Amino acid sequence: MSAVLEVFAKEFRENLRDRRTVIAALIFGPVFVPLLFAVSLLLMVEHTFPTGDVPLELAVAHGERAPNLIGQLREYGVHVTEIAADDAAARAAVVTHRYALVLAVPPDYGRRIAAGEPAPLLLYADSSDTSTQRDLTRLRGVLARYNSVLARLRLMARGIDPLLLSAVAPQEVDVSTPASRSVLVLGMLSYLVLLTMLMGGFYLAIDATAGERERGSLEPLLTLPVPRERLIYGKVLAAGAFMLLSLTLTVTGLAIVLRFVGLERLGMSVNFGPATALAAIACCAPLVPLGAALMTIVAAFTRTYREAQTYLGFVLLVPTLPLVFAGAMGLKPSTALMAVPSLSQHFLILSLLRSEPLPSGQVALSVGVTLALGALLVAAAGRLYRREALLG
């Protein structure tokens, strides 16, 4: 056992002195990722928040044909700019982004309104421009309101109760809590946490296997009176320690950053205090042996440092695949899915963020299966190191 610890201590110390490993494990994940996350959240907050206060900008061609409509639009708070434009000019104005929205009143508008026939209005907008979507929705609402008022007035003029128009009156009751709404935004958080955790052990796993062989220090190591599998156990342990360090720092960084983002302005509460952070770390930690052993095995199979980097890049994607599938297929946590490593950790983190109780059976299944698979892979790594072909 002491040989395992000696190898662990040496790999740990040596890699703490390696700038690349330290940047990847202790700077990139724990500092860069929370900051990036915070910036994107802040942008989202800034983007969503001010909707109601900003007047809706609308260019109107031939507004003189519909004075009532224009008056109503202005009353609803729409900032109307009168322009002179025919169909082609209106199109061009939208395409060139001179105006986001152009409303054109056709010549027969007044006649049709007077006759009680549907009066056409042309609304020019660019549906591929996502930044105008919100304005377009607002304008549609305003026009629908005007339409409804006009229709009801006509019914009343004919002596019909306008309530007949409302056959059903649907009302939405939103049962989402501030915490559960924030999960939409924080859905990628578990993905980032798992990725940075793997990144933590990335360079150490390469350095301790492919790097060791490339340097020519593997052969002397194999002449020592230490069973080979103990050497690899020490290396896996060191990679795991770096992953755990990276995980802890990243979650801590996220917890600190989320405190300052101000998600409550979006009507969300971020349930990410010290207790949740600790629980999140505890949920992800069982994945450490699995990830460390997987990266070590793949790196040990490659011939050079560069080759190892390439293949480990793919390995980084493997644990994130279940998350992508879960997101695309809208998977919900179930007992069977809790047996899938990395997916179960993702579900557990989501539940933590929603402040939902964690079913102890599912937690046990997640931890148990992940740890068991990790133990299997660690044993496989030991077998791999007993092979003669290891020297290459």
Add this chain to the structure above:
Amino acid sequence: MIEAQGLTKSFGAVTAVRNVSFRAADGAITGLLGPNGAGKSTTLRLLATVLRADAGDARIDGVSVRGEPLEARRCMGVLPHAAGIYPQLTARENITYFGALYGMARAEREARARELIAELEMREFADRRARGFSQGQRLKTALARALVHRPQNVILDEPTNGLDVMAVRTLRALLGRLREAGHCVLLSSHVMQEVAALCDSIVVIAGGEVLAEGRPQAIREQAGCADLEEAFVRITAREGVA
């Protein structure tokens, strides 16, 4: 003492070493001499238990490398070909790391590292990281690392390769001291003059087989010529393997 008995090793269809037997005695430097690709490195790797022989065995001070490889490894210090050291560790840490893996207590391995640093004249770079070491500094570190547990038997694979004159002299002096102290030293080389100058006993190997074994004088007589280099060429040519 190292005794190889009928060592045989194949890699796929290629037989790298065939029925190799020889003896390297205590208090002597034995040279494994042969052209490139003769099977020298494979033979030394079989002795060092890095590879496992298909047939045959070797005894290191009587311990079988096939039967008790871990015990056999304790009896020898090995300097493989192009041995690398850890760039982020200092020379001293490189030495004590191996000491730790040999199971030496902290105080013991640190004392031994001090001793080796003095003996190999490593003081000026002992506590620098190995990243920028010269070839000679790297060799000294690797050598000290191989000797940290005071092995009775020392195996070196092409130790003088790529070294400058000063480094070669340091190495020769060290090997001489090991011989005086009664150690068994086994080294491989393809450089005739080096073996002639250094070794008490020579094992000529080519094509994976031992062609001649004995004192330099005996090798010359066996080949029927006065010059060792000429003898080497004749012996390897006679077998049609070089």
